[in-house]
Structures are given as C-alpha cells and as structure tokens.
Amino acid sequence: xxxxxxxxPVERAAAAANDLVEARDGAAALRAFLLELDDxxxxxxxxxxxxxxxxxxxxxxxxxxxGAAAGGRSPATGSGSGGASRPQQSVSYSSGNTNKKxxxxxxxxxxxxxxxxxxxxxxxxxxxxxxxxxQNSPYPRSYYRxxxxxxxxxxxxxxVQRSETDxxxxxxxxxxxxxxxxxxxxxxxxxxxxxxPDRANNLISFGHSGANDNAAATGAASSSQYLAMxxxxxxxxxxxxxxCTSDDMFSSSAGSFMHxxxxxxxVVGSAGVxxxxxxxxxxxDRGGLGGMAGGGGGxxxxxxxxxxxxxFVVGSLGSIxxxxxxxxxxxx
DNA sequence: CTTATTTGACCATA
DNA sequence: TATGGTCAAATAAG
Numbered sequence: 507x508x509x510x511x512x513x514x515p516v517e518r519a520a521a522a523a524n525d526l527v528e529a530r531d532g533a534a535a536l537r538a539f540l541l542e543l544d545d546x547x548x549x550x551x552x553x554x555x556x557x558x559x560x561x562x563x564x565x566x567x568x569x570x571x572x573g574a575a576a577g578g579r580s581p582a583t584g585s586g587s588g589g590a591s592r593p594q595q596s597v598s599y600s601s602g603n604t605n606k607k608x609x610x611x612x613x614x615x616x617x618x619x620x621x622x623x624x625x626x627x628x629x630x631x632x633x634x635x636x637x638x639x640x641q642n643s644p645y646p647r648s649y650y651r652x653x654x655x656x657x658x659x660x661x662x663x664x665x666v667q668r669s670e671t672d673x674x675x676x677x678x679x680x681x682x683x684x685x686x687x688x689x690x691x692x693x694x695x696x697x698x699x700x701x702x703p704d705r706a707n708n709l710i711s712f713g714h715s716g717a718n719d720n721a722a723a724t725g726a727a728s729s730s731q732y733l734a735m736x737x738x739x740x741x742x743x744x745x746x747x748x749x750c751t752s753d754d755m756f757s758s759s760a761g762s763f764m765h766x767x768x769x770x771x772x773v774v775g776s777a778g779v780x781x782x783x784x785x786x787x788x789x790x791d792r793g794g795l796g797g798m799a800g801g802g803g804g805x806x807x808x809x810x811x812x813x814x815x816x817x818f819v820v821g822s823l824g825s826i827x828x829x830x831x832x833x834x835x836x837x838x
Numbered sequence: 839c840t841t842a843t844t845t846g847a848c849c850a851t852a
Numbered sequence: 853t854a855t856g857g858t859c860a861a862a863t864a865a866g
Contacts, residue, residue, distance in 0.1 A: 635859075635860095636858055647857090651858095
C-alpha cells in the first residue's frame with residue numbers, strides 16, 4: 507500500500523515479495539489440508555485461511571508480485587544414506603549366523619483401522635522401521651511402529667502407502683492399539699491448559715488415548731502431535747505440498763498447541779523466515795518420526811522431538827484433522 | 839555426541 | 853517360490 511515515493515529498498519521489497527509468496531504457499535497448503543477435514547469447524551477454518559489467502563493475493567497484486575513460487579530445493583540436506591556412499595555392509599550377517607531365530611508376527615494381521623489421509627500425522631509419534639516395495643502398487647510401503655514400542659512395549663503399528671489413485675494421499679493401516687502412556691508427546695496440552703486458563707477454552711484436551719471401536723471410516727485418530735510433509739522422490743514427484751516453517755516457533759515439543767488463529771499467524775509469519783526449508787531429498791513416505799537406531803537402541807529416555815522434520819508442528823491442527831469430536835472445545 | 843533416517847538382508851507365511 | 857514384514861548396521865544431520 508501506499509504507493510508513495512517508493513522508498514522501499516529493492517532488496518527489502520524482494521524479501522517481502524518472497525515472504526508473500528511463501529506465505530501464500532503455506533496458506534494454500536493449509537487450505538488444502540483443511541479441505542480434507544470432516545470436522546464441522548473445517549469450513550470456518552477454511553474461511554479464515556481463505557481470507558488470509560485473499561489478503562495475501564491482494565498484497566501481492568499491489569506489489570506486483572508474481573507467484574513464481576520459491577520452490578527452492580537445495581541439494582543440501584541429503585538425509586539418510588540416500589546420498590550414495592554405502593560400503594555395503596558385509597558383516598555379521600552372512601558370516602555364519604545360522605542360529606538367528608527371529609520370531610515376530612508374520613503376515614499382516616488385519617488392520618484395526620484404515621484411513622486415507624493427506625498427512626502422515628495422526629496424533630502419535632511413529633518410528634519408521636522399514637520400507638518395502640510392493641509389487642501390487644507403484645509406491646513402496648512404509649512400516650512404522652510406535653515410538654514407545656521399545657521401552658514401554660507399545661505394540662501399535664501402522665503401514666503407510668501412497669494411494670495408487672491419489673498419490674497425494676496416503677493409505678494408512680493401523681495394527682494393534684496403543685498401550686503406551688505418551689510422556690512428552692501428546693498430553694502436553696493438558697497441563698499447559700491448566701497453566702494458562704486464558705486459553706484453556708480453545709485448547710485441545712487429550713483426555714484419553716483414542717481407543718475407539720466404532721469410528722470406522724471416520725473418527726479414528728485421537729489427538730495430534732505433529733504434521734509432517736515434504737519430500738517426494740519415488741521417481742516422480744507428485745507431492746505439491748511444501749511447507750516452510752521457522753524452527754524457532756516449534757523448537758520445543760512442549761509447546762505444540764495453539765489456536766487456529768495463531769496457527770495461521772504462524773504460517774504467515776514463518777513462511778518467510780525459512781525459505782529453504784530443511785526438506786530432505788530422498789524418501790517418499792515419511793511422516794513418522796524415527797526413533798533410535800533399529801532395535802539396538804532402547805536407551806532412549808524420551809521420544810524424539812518433532813524438531814527434526816521439515817514440516818511444521820502444530821497441535822491443534824492435527825486435532826482438526828483427527829476429526830475427533832472430543833478433543834476440541836472450541837466454538838467458532 | 840546423540841538422534842534420526844536409510845537401506846539391504848533375513849526370514850516366515852501364503 | 854514369491855511376497856512382504858522386520859531387523860539391524862550404517863549413514864547423515866542437528
């Protein structure tokens with residue numbers, strides 16, 4: 507606004523433009539996310555986001571900012587061994603281990619629940635322990651296990667696979683149920699709420715772990731923890747969602763709750779901060795948080811912090827997506 | 839250093 | 853035998 511003298515430095519203007527683009531991108535992604543929600547408040551949230559988008563567009567128009575999209579994908583972070591150099595482990599295994607008797611449940615034992623979501627976020631922290639390519643599907647299947655599996659013995663597992671028809675969505679099959687009493691992963695909002703009565707009204711309250719029996723196709727998720735996305739590789743990138751966030755905002759897992767209002771604020775505000783995101787480079791199915799090194803570990807005193815992901819962490823967001831009617835006590 | 843993620847190998851069931 | 857589910861070492865990043 508203010509087409510006045512135009513004293514704004516070029517670089518600054520460019521930065522602002524970039525911010526706008528990023529913000530718009532984030533808001534768009536958020537809107538896309540909201541569109542999939544069944545929650546009755548979704549429309550409201552969508553409306554809000556739409557408003558944000560509208561304003562952003564307006565601002566961009568005013569500034570003559572194109573939507574060139576800042577899809578800057580830096581080859582920097584090449585997480586995992588995706589790089590290339592792997593000295594082919596020729597150890598222990600082939601040596602002479604014929605006495606290795608593994609005894610774990612074979613074939614899948616019927617999923618307790620199946621869901622098709624756009625995000626891998628489902629309210630729990632998962633540790634990816636494997637990925638396999640299924641011949642039936644063009645996309646590999648990722649295997650996750652509850653982070654507390656190795657420690658509290660939570661047997662909850664899930665398999666994530668891209669939808670053949672809608673690569674942008676994932677088919678998540680759940681096996682077993684959570685027997686863990688999440689420590690610093692989920693119940694953080696409860697105490698927080700007590701400490702801040704002011705916002706307690708709009709906060710999420712995790713009463714119990716989702717132990718729903720009914721909720722067949724709809725409500726199944728229980729609470730929220732983090733939201734992760736980004737990265738696409740399987741050969742063809744079909745993921746159009748890319749989130750950018752500031753790590754400062756969600757650095758600690760202890761404060762992953764906020765109003766939708768604040769959420770949007772965060773998106774808009776953070777969008778410009780981290781333009782290059784930490785997007786990795788390989789792995790297509792990801793979303794669960796990894797845990798310690800396979801099996802060997804067991805010392806982990808506490809679950810990994812959602813700090814490592816490239817997406818952004820939000821507590822309320824997930825609950826919205828979780829379409830659980832018990833978690834929210836917000837009144838639009 | 840610790841945590842997180844990747845990837846190949848192993849193995850059990852259909 | 854083929855398929856797919858899991859383990860486990862290694863690797864990369866924070």
